[in-house]
Amino acid sequence: MTVTWEELGWERLADGVGRIRLPVWDCTVGLVIGAGSALLVDAGSSLAEGARLRAQARELAGGDVTLLALTHPHFDHIFGAAVFTDAEILAAEGYGIVVGDREELRTDGVRNGLDARAAQEAADALVLPSREVRDRVSLDLGGGREALLANLGPAHSSHDLTVTVPVPGDRPVVFCGDLVEESGEPQAGPDAVPSRWPAALDRLLALGGEDARYVPGHGAVVDASFVRAQRDALAERFGVSR
Numbered sequence: 001m002t003v004t005w006e007e008l009g010w011e012r013l014a015d016g017v018g019r020i021r022l023p024v025w026d027c028t029v030g031l032v033i034g035a036g037s038a039l040l041v042d043a044g045s046s047l048a049e050g051a052r053l054r055a056q057a058r059e060l061a062g063g064d065v066t067l068l069a070l071t072h073p074h075f076d077h078i079f080g081a082a083v084f085t086d087a088e089i090l091a092a093e094g095y096g097i098v099v100g101d102r103e104e105l106r107t108d109g110v111r112n113g114l115d116a117r118a119a120q121e122a123a124d125a126l127v128l129p130s131r132e133v134r135d136r137v138s139l140d141l142g143g144g145r146e147a148l149l150a151n152l153g154p155a156h157s158s159h160d161l162t163v164t165v166p167v168p169g170d171r172p173v174v175f176c177g178d179l180v181e182e183s184g185e186p187q188a189g190p191d192a193v194p195s196r197w198p199a200a201l202d203r204l205l206a207l208g209g210e211d212a213r214y215v216p217g218h219g220a221v222v223d224a225s226f227v228r229a230q231r232d233a234l235a236e237r238f239g240v241s242r
Contacts, residue, residue: 003060005060008020008056008059010060011221013215014170014213016032017030017032017033017167018030019031019175020053020056021219024113025045025112025218026183026218026219027044027076027077027218028042028217028219029041029043030042030173030175030215031061032141032145032163033060033061033141033145034140034145035141035142036143037066037067037141037142038060038061038063038065039066039067039068039141039147039163040053040065040067040068040069040084041175042069042070042071042177043068043078043079043080043081044080045075045076045077045114046079046080046114046119046121047080047118047121047122048118049080050080050082050084051083053080054084064086064087065084065086066086067088067139068084068087069149069175070089070090071160071161071162071176071177071178072092072153072159072161072178073098073105073157073158073159074108074157075108075109075112075114075119076109076112077178077217078126079105079109079118079122079126080122081127089127089128089130090130090161091133091159091161092133092151092153092161093132093134093151093159094158095129095132095159096129096132098158098159099126102126103123105123106123109123133151133161134151135150136150144168145165146166147163147164147165149162150162150163150203150207152204153193153196153200154191154193155192155197155199156178156179156197156200156217157178158191158193160177162174162176162177162204162207163175172211172212174204174207174208174214174215176204176216178218179200179217180201180204180217180226180227180230181216181217181230182216182222182226183216183218183219186230188238194234194237195238195240197231197238198231198234198235198240201230201234202231205224205228211224212224214227
């Protein structure tokens with residue numbers, strides 16, 4: 001008997017595409033299922049959380065995660081990555097340099113409420129991406145399913161990657177990472193480049209189009225009008241010319 005998205009606490013977004021909102025930081029993790037392959041978008045905030053995601057994804061996809069796309073190098077999105085030992089890991093170009101600073105990532109996790117031991121274990125286990133995306137990479141997931149990975153940073157972080165999934169006969173699904181946030185005001189930490197954030201959202205809208213479902217890094221699924229309004233609010237907040 002095949003398990004449903006809802007039975008595991010996930011949200012079905014389209015045929016073979018879903019996401020889960022994780023506890024504590026309300027982070028999104030996405031899953032795109034192809035024929036004989038499965039792409040996970042982000043990996044959770046700890047090794048334990050990553051292990052739970054790996055098990056759930058296996059149930060939903062009927063096999064192991066084969067590809068893992070990391071949207072940006074913040075602890076709450078990447079600390080579970082090391083458990084996906086059989087997956088090819090993709091991230092924006094230069095990501096590997098950033099995650100080399102394990103101590104800063106560990107400290108940021110603890111500062112934001114992650115258990116100190118879990119933060120240390122995850123930081124010690126951090127893995128580098130198998131492939132870095134300079135501009136765009138199209139992934140063939142089999143069965144006519146594709147996913148387009150696009151490097152749109154720096155903006156929210158120094159290395160922002162998005163995942164756009166065309167859905168025949170339905171609306172595209174765009175995993176935005178923290179370029180878009182719905183459950184709170186967008187966060188601009190020390191690695192953000194606010195002057196380039198509005199332009200990154202312009203490019204995101206060009207990729208997804210008016211009809212897409214935009215999946216924020218935190219919060220409920222939104223539409224193009226929400227993304228456009230957030231783009232304008234960021235431009236005003238940071239004094240960026242429109």
